Amino acid sequence: MNRNIHPILLCGGAGTRLWPLSRRDYPKQFVRRTGAESLLQGAARRVSGPLFAPPIVVTGHDFRFLVIEQLAGVGVQPQRVLIEPEARNTAPAILAAAFALSQSDPDALMLVAPSDHVIPDTEAFRDAVAKAVPRALAGDLVTFGITPTRAETGYGYLQLAPDAEPRADAPQNLLRFVEKPDATRAAQMIASGDFLWNAGIFLFTARMLIAAFCAHGPAVLIPVEAAVRAACCDLIFMRLDPVAWATAPDISVDYAIMEKASNLAVMPFSAGWSDLGDWDAVWQESGPDARGNVASPHSTAIACADTLLYSTSAGVELVGIGLQDIIAVATPDAVLVAHRSQTQRVKEAVAALQHKGAVQATQFRTAHRPWDENPHGLWAKRIEVAPGTTFNLQPQHHAATHWIILSGVAQMTHRDQVHLLCKNESLYVAAGGLHRLDNPGNVPLILLAVQTEAEGGVTTNHPQSAVG
Template identity: 65%
Template sequence: MTFIIHPVLLCGGSGTRLWPLSRKSFPKQFSRLTGNESLFQGAVGRLIGAGFKEPLVITGNDFRFIVVEQLAAIETSPLAILIEPEGRNTAPAVLAAALHLRVTQPDALMLVAPSDHVVPDAAAFRAAVQAAAPRALAGDIVTFGITPTRAETGYGYLELAPGADASAQTPQALARFVEKPKAKHAEQMLTAGNFLWNAGIFLFTADTLVKAFSQHAPDVLEHVGAAVSRAQPDLSFSRLDATAWANVPDISIDYAIMEKASNLAVMPFSAGWSDLGGWDAVWQEAGPDAAGNVASDNATAIGCEDTLLRSESPRVELVGIGLKDIVAIATTDAVLVAHKSQSQRVKEAVAALQAKGRAQATTFPTDHRPWGMFESLVIGSRFQVKRIVVKPGAALSLQSHHHRSEHWIVVEGTARVTVDNEVKLLTENQSVYIPLGAVHRMENPGKVPMVLIEVQTGSYLGEDDIIRYEDVYARGQGAKG
């Protein structure tokens, strides 16, 4: 029998553990780390097929259009996209999805999964989900436990109950959750053989989860329930009520429910999994060569061993010579060099950069928008040069600026440009000046991407110096709206 599963993908998070490739403005789930698709697209792809409904995605305001674009790229339509006003950890996000589904399907089987994990054998994972479904339909909360392959200190663990089988093909009794251990404790658990890694993946009915919150975390249920009931449609999104959401506790589903509930079971899974929680994990998943090296297209390893060399830009060629157990990651604006054993400390680097006020801590030179993207090429004290790409048929908002004027030079395609009351077409090598305070907009009326160079000059060049008057994407004010 094939059971109907509703995938719920958690798609928020700051992504600091894989800095500088993953940052708050564009976290790791949207990046291509191990293949031609992003981790988010990979997560969606392995939950498509017989027995699986369209995914329900929970994400933040700044990522909503990235989610839509990446789903469209793999020709997938979501069941719904819920917008969190701000991150409140996993418990409120999962509960919001359950309440959303429960309105029409209280017995809906929800498979809750992070969107930034790697599961190489998608068919085996889908089979494990189907095998766990009867226990979930019976009212249990099923968590997925990964067969450990090493004494990992970066994961939480699940201890099986006495008599449970860690290699079983059906859900087993769970004794307790174990926090991320010290190395000695991890070795002991690996040797014992009755511990599994906690993957943070869960299967239950919507009704089961809501009842669990009613019993163990009623305060979370009260405020999340209000946020869901007052949610407002926004284009193809459902925007949770910000006022109610502000009262929601910041708490993980493990602390809120899993460590308190008695109706728990664990589904063992041994076909391969990684949360890509650090650059050492990326090195492992990327498949090192005979010398233990992984090098991207823009990187070269000479006399290196067990080293990860990765450059994200064709303009930056990264070369390592005589390195051993080193991670070196280069982007256009930042470089990370670390011993592989210290790669879990990347969060400290991000914190240090934030303390210094460095933009590289959280933002990229490249910024993705619903109409396309822009890349900062040069930034000075009173000027900035950008490369802007506008998708076919797309348009920026009708807007003005308090502090800057702009020059636009079209280098590819055709632009329809509005400056106050004048509208005209610009083709390659043509330019236009946008005076400070002028109401303006650029559109791409063509069938191919339009590329232009923008030169900004003024006393303040921040992205929040935007006043929007009209916007086809229904964004509000602020940098991204």
């Protein structure tokens, strides 16, 4: 293999079907559900190594620093972070990455992967990617198809061509993409042996993807190309132009081009995969015991069967008695109870909570983002910054910010001045001021940020001059 593969990690989803664990303000790709790693961190490690270039991450404005922090936690430095002004589904996101890559290498190989999937066998996945490279270099759009284990109605399917082998160890010809079926149709497709699950993972060159959009999706291509051309770059961040981006259709890559293209191939993969798309998928992936139960460390199942009990907090002990086929999830501020057959409807619950104005629909009690910009409001937030983290913060045109160090050491760069602040010291940055925040220490930096609408310059307050 004579060229690196460029991973494109899609990191903009809201993950509302895993509410209350996953919410709009902190979706499932960032959650450390089991073990020490988040799904994003696991995805980044999976596409690291000799085969791969540093990843490109496509995410939203609110998650840009969280992406950097989590990737740094597993030793991954992205080559670029594309910031979507608003979510427009997978077709614009993937195409934007292709245009960004093609600026330096039009024939760059792109491995597109969601950041919120579970693939336990990393080496098997890398091996499958390597075996798919020749077809991608030959000009095909290669997708990865998962060997189905059940008649699942929550996934899309891939129908193999008549000459294809569903368990082959090399890419096969693909006939078509099939939308999520009902239960009867899913059972028929599984029985035929001609279908694989659609994993939403793709391998192709930037040139061939752009050509596919030229042929089948010009309504997507024109605004996305304009958004990339007019993008604003800041270090590794590329902010796509919001005006052009807003005119791009909200459409998946499957609908936009994959269902129309003829140069399709599929790489079968049977080494284990889950998109954790709903709580029933979490139950499946978590390895139920002999009675079909899954219980988190802070949960207890008594006389239950085929049930998931999941508490996120040591302060909330969740107990189920005599339950059958039930999903019960408890967080410090919300509880979900559902029949396993109804878990696809959790999005309806989130919509209902939003309609009634419940903050739990989208927010946690703890703000996980390291920086939340609110140029018109007044607020105070406790912020924790991981060691070695750097934030290039945006100008607050309508508000000033008071930064108060609670513990650790902060290095604040404002215009041409660098301020080193310790516990009980503070810095005031006027409205419109550009600044950068660094944690140069080896321990977390904890600070209080208070935003006001005051005017003025920059003032550094030391403990001896504080009023209190």
